Amino acid sequence: AHGKTKPRLIACEGSFHGRTLGSLALTHTPKYREPFLPLIDVEFVPFGDAAALARIMRDDVAAVFLEPVQGESGVQVPPPGYLRAVRELCTRHGSLFVADEVQTGIGRTGAMFAYQHEDVKPDVLCLAKALGGGVPIGAVVMTEAVAALLKPGLHGTTFGGNQLACAAALAVLEVVTQPGFLERVSAHGAQLQAGLRRIFPEALAVRGQGLLIGVQLPSDPAAIIRAGFDHGVVVGPAGGNVIRLAPPLTISGEEIDELCARLAAAKAAV
Ligand SMILES: Cc1ncc(COP(=O)(O)O)c(C=O)c1O
Numbered sequence: 251a252h253g254k255t256k257p258r259l260i261a262c263e264g265s266f267h268g269r270t271l272g273s274l275a276l277t278h279t280p281k282y283r284e285p286f287l288p289l290i291d292v293e294f295v296p297f298g299d300a301a302a303l304a305r306i307m308r309d310d311v312a313a314v315f316l317e318p319v320q321g322e323s324g325v326q327v328p329p330p331g332y333l334r335a336v337r338e339l340c341t342r343h344g345s346l347f348v349a350d351e352v353q354t355g356i357g358r359t360g361a362m363f364a365y366q367h368e369d370v371k372p373d374v375l376c377l378a379k380a381l382g383g384g385v386p387i388g389a390v391v392m393t394e395a396v397a398a399l400l401k402p403g404l405h406g407t408t409f410g411g412n413q414l415a416c417a418a419a420l421a422v423l424e425v426v427t428q429p430g431f432l433e434r435v436s437a438h439g440a441q442l443q444a445g446l447r448r449i450f451p452e453a454l455a456v457r458g459q460g461l462l463i464g465v466q467l468p469s470d471p472a473a474i475i476r477a478g479f480d481h482g483v484v485v486g487p488a489g490g491n492v493i494r495l496a497p498p499l500t501i502s503g504e505e506i507d508e509l510c511a512r513l514a515a516a517k518a519a520v
Contacts, residue, residue, distance in 0.1 A: 256312040256345070259290070262297035264323035264489065267315065267350050267376075276315050279322070279489070298328035300335035307339045313346035313374075314339070318364035321353035324492035325464025327457055333368040340373070346396065348374040352388070353462065356380035357426040357499050360436030360460030367459065380426075380499065385418035426499065435460045435499050438506055442495065445510035449517060461499055464492040477516035483509060 259276070266282070267273040274282060275289035283289060295302045297320055307314075318333060320326040340347040349372035354364035358380055361367055365375075373396050378388035392400075409415075425431065439460040446456045446465050455466040465471075471493045478485050488494040497509065 256310050258308075258311045259292045259313055259315070260303070260306065260311055261292050261294055261315045262317075262320070263294045264297050264320050264326060265294075265315070265317060265350075266320070266322035267317075268352075297323075297326060298332050300332055300339070303336060304339055307343050307345070309343050309345075311340075311343055311345040313348050315348045315350060317350045317352075317354065318367075319354050319359060319459050319462060321462065321494070322488055324466060324488045324490040325458050325462060325494055327459055331368070333365055333370050337370040337372075346373040348372060348376070350376045352376050352378040353496075354459070356422065357432055357435055358460055358462050358496065359458075360432055360439060362426065362432065364459060381422060382415055382418050383422040383425075385415050387412070387415035387419050389419075431499075432460075438501060438503065439463065441503060442497070442506050442509070445506065446495070446513075449510060449514045458495075461495075461497055461501070463495045464488060465495070467491045467493065473520045474517050477519045478513060480519070481512040481516040483512045483516060485513070 261267070261276040261278065263278050265276060265278045267276040269282060272290065274286055275292050277283055278294050293306060295306060297316065303314065314336060316336065318328070337347055349363070349365050351363050351365070355375070355377045356362065358364070359367065363375065365372055373393050375391040376388070377391065381387050381389060439458065442461065443456050443458065443463055446463065447453070450456065450465050450467065453465050453467055456463065457466070458464055468491070470491055471487060475485055475487055475493060486494050501509075
């Protein structure tokens with residue numbers, strides 16, 4: 251809407267926003283973007299570095315896009331105060347703050363949305379993954395002011411507004427908003443991080459928020475991840491030799507103990 255006066259888009263190094271044209275343009279990782287060049291122009295700044303963003307912010311920036319915790323690049327948690335600084339810069343320059351919470355939203359980090367850990371509000375919020383509890387649904391949530399820029403019919407999709415998917419999302423929200431649910435996610439995250447530190451004393455870092463956890467190992471974790479499958483544990487790789495764990499938010503304390511025991515056995519089998 252402000253294309254002429256605000257042509258610039260900013261995203262973060264290490265970002266992953268998806269593989270469709272717009273989100274791929276915002277994705278920093280060369281292996282995803284390079285096969286599809288040319289893409290929309292996006293400027294990238296180091297993630298977690300508010301001073302670097304401040305140096306390039308001007309009133310011609312339409313929007314700043316970021317993941318409050320970067321997932322694909324290895325579960326990177328920004329330093330305290332970063333999201334607040336981004337919010338302030340965006341407000342000062344009349345730019346939109348777009349939080350991609352596809353991976354972190356709906357309870358994953360122990361808050362409904364990860365931006366709440368810093369008590370800030372984005373102008374636009376992207377949701378998917380946990381929102382459907384396994385049923386495919388995504389949502390873009392925005393302030394009234396941003397929504398006013400979108401007239402009915404401007405955006406649409408064949409499966410948008412699907413009743414089955416919306417019913418699944420409502421069921422998920424009913425569970426996640428139950429009293430104590432998010433506190434349990436945080437407590438279980440702490441329990442899992444402690445277990446992982448015991449299993450991987452050689453880890454360069456065990457970090458995360460809530461039940462989104464990364465174990466950064468000194469070398470490629472592929473063999474351990476493969477052995478995990480043989481022991482009934484599904485974990486995935488992320489950037490920088492990281493094993494990423496994102497278990498169901500409904501996992502119990504006993505199940506975390508079992509997960510740790512199985513992961514320890516998988517590691518021993520490598
Ligand atoms: C932060 C983030 N944004 C966007 C996406 C892409 O979602 P989709 O593949 O549904 O387009 C992902 C997928 O992993 C993600 O982690």
